[in-house]
Amino acid sequence: MSTDTLGMATGGQAIAVPAPADMADRGLRAWITSCLRPEYPALILILFLSVVAVLAGLAQPYLTKALIDGGILAGDRDTIVLVGAGMVGLSLASLGVGLACRRVHVAVSARVLHRLREDLFAHVLTLPPAFFSRIRQGDLLTRLEGDLGEVQRFAVDALLSAVSAVLTLIGTVIVLSTLSVKLALFLGGLIALNSLALAWVRPRIEVLSRRVRDAGVDMSSFLVERVGKVRCVQTHLAETRELTQLQGLHQVLRRRMIDAQLFGYLGGAIPNLVLSLAVIGIFVFGALAMLGGEALTLGTLVAFATYVQRASAPVHSLMGIYMQWQRVKVGLARVDALRAVAATAPGGGDAFRPGDIVIRGLTHAYPDAAAPVLDGVDCRIARGAKVWLRGPSGCGKSTLIDLLHRQLACQSGEITIGGRAIDTIELAALRAQVVVVSQQTELFACSLLDNIRYGRPSAGAADVQAVVEASGVGRFAARLPQGLDTVVGTSGTTLSGGERQRVALARALLMAPAVLIVDEGTSSFDEALELDALRAIDALLPTATRIIVSHRPLDPEAFDQVIDIDRSAA
Ligand SMILES: Nc1ncnc2c1ncn2[C@@H]1O[C@H](COP(=O)(O)OP(=O)(O)OP(=O)(O)O)[C@@H](O)[C@H]1O
Numbered sequence: 001m002s003t004d005t006l007g008m009a010t011g012g013q014a015i016a017v018p019a020p021a022d023m024a025d026r027g028l029r030a031w032i033t034s035c036l037r038p039e040y041p042a043l044i045l046i047l048f049l050s051v052v053a054v055l056a057g058l059a060q061p062y063l064t065k066a067l068i069d070g071g072i073l074a075g076d077r078d079t080i081v082l083v084g085a086g087m088v089g090l091s092l093a094s095l096g097v098g099l100a101c102r103r104v105h106v107a108v109s110a111r112v113l114h115r116l117r118e119d120l121f122a123h124v125l126t127l128p129p130a131f132f133s134r135i136r137q138g139d140l141l142t143r144l145e146g147d148l149g150e151v152q153r154f155a156v157d158a159l160l161s162a163v164s165a166v167l168t169l170i171g172t173v174i175v176l177s178t179l180s181v182k183l184a185l186f187l188g189g190l191i192a193l194n195s196l197a198l199a200w201v202r203p204r205i206e207v208l209s210r211r212v213r214d215a216g217v218d219m220s221s222f223l224v225e226r227v228g229k230v231r232c233v234q235t236h237l238a239e240t241r242e243l244t245q246l247q248g249l250h251q252v253l254r255r256r257m258i259d260a261q262l263f264g265y266l267g268g269a270i271p272n273l274v275l276s277l278a279v280i281g282i283f284v285f286g287a288l289a290m291l292g293g294e295a296l297t298l299g300t301l302v303a304f305a306t307y308v309q310r311a312s313a314p315v316h317s318l319m320g321i322y323m324q325w326q327r328v329k330v331g332l333a334r335v336d337a338l339r340a341v342a343a344t345a346p347g348g349g350d351a352f353r354p355g356d357i358v359i360r361g362l363t364h365a366y367p368d369a370a371a372p373v374l375d376g377v378d379c380r381i382a383r384g385a386k387v388w389l390r391g392p393s394g395c396g397k398s399t400l401i402d403l404l405h406r407q408l409a410c411q412s413g414e415i416t417i418g419g420r421a422i423d424t425i426e427l428a429a430l431r432a433q434v435v436v437v438s439q440q441t442e443l444f445a446c447s448l449l450d451n452i453r454y455g456r457p458s459a460g461a462a463d464v465q466a467v468v469e470a471s472g473v474g475r476f477a478a479r480l481p482q483g484l485d486t487v488v489g490t491s492g493t494t495l496s497g498g499e500r501q502r503v504a505l506a507r508a509l510l511m512a513p514a515v516l517i518v519d520e521g522t523s524s525f526d527e528a529l530e531l532d533a534l535r536a537i538d539a540l541l542p543t544a545t546r547i548i549v550s551h552r553p554l555d556p557e558a559f560d561q562v563i564d565i566d567r568s569a570a
Pocket of ligand 1: 130133366367369373391392393394395396397398399400
């Protein structure tokens, strides 16, 4: 059984995901079906239009036979004109039906893809940080974009084409049998040969598709990372090295693509060859049979050959679908792996109640780490206290904070707020009240105002003004041509590090949380600005519990409590 393994680990174990053979058990099929269900009426309409188009297509060669045998060979002008007009009318009707079918089809197809992606995106938004620290961004994007597109194309487009192709083929076989049983049997023999050849090609195509996808993911992950860190590349004069690395990745991708394309071509070429042989065979054996006195007319022979040639489109379509299925299996396993990653538990549904924070016997170990980063931590923080959380770099301060707002799950020990274990508090309620400003600020490429309002879009102008002043945003925003409406670059790159941190602080303050944690969120401020900001936080949120993490030599007297987290002491 093939598996797709996300580089994600929980408790030290990578998540291995079964191949789609087992997907019925895993709910993947149910998920895709639930996204298709709202489209059932539209799908039925498409099916109906497809049947009409198939019937119109099947009628054409029959009319050709009537034109040759009843019109041209019989010298009947009226039949020639009548059948000719019928053929033109049928072609125009086919065009109209085709257009209507495409219109409905495109809309259905896009809606299904968007529904699938929205669902998967919503799931990704519930995943814990540990997941994002393990998966490469390019890999994640490929799953959300390429893999999902492949799944959708198969679920909608391929299945509909398959239905239309199968209908055409069934219709063709019926018509062919009525025209000449012998020729139909000859065709059947060739199709059996075709199937044998394809059975040999099939498993190879699946393996090669997987290898192409892996190489593609390596390349996109490389590009996403390097483009995001282009300054670092330039600073370290690594442009040539990076280019060489991309060339290496391209070389692997190219080699795999060529192999996959060759086998893919073979998969398509075999049915083509069979069809060409069939047409030659029909004319040769049919003509010999006619000369031998069999009851075959020229019109029948032409109609038969035309049907066989027309059958090439549905055969091609089925072959394409077959090749696509080999690729989709790879995509399905990758999408399924993403869906299988456990979301952060939403909590027991208890409402958040402000109160003392009590930590008892808290222990946390990262996967594969030799020792726990936090080992039996105990402490109590009174409601509304102002706390300085300090300790040497790497002692586990940020880990403790991630546990406090459930970015990490408690492995052992307990954290309670207001007497309730935090994992019983509804997650959204907890995160609305325990807000963290971290050192790495994450801003969006929109206006300063929209960034500040991100956690509370409905905030009024007076509240915004208050946090803008308290955080120090007001001081630099006043110098910008468009003030708070100034759009910051991607990730806020048009701002200085300190300015970005001020925006992040304003954003957190606007949420007016019961617990505000500033995890080195003022590290890029100068000393005076940091003291100003701390005073402003006190003024703005006097009743909130305020936990400040800072490596600066702050005045302990300015705090109600100082907590030292020292790994050696823990
Ligand atoms: N996602 C992770 N996976 C594995 N180990 C991690 C992870 N995050 C942190 N660690 C490790 O846990 C330890 C504590 O990290 P943490 O970020 O909590 O320290 P910190 O006290 O906040 O450090 P600093 O003051 O430098 O920010 C470090 O040794 C770090 O390497």
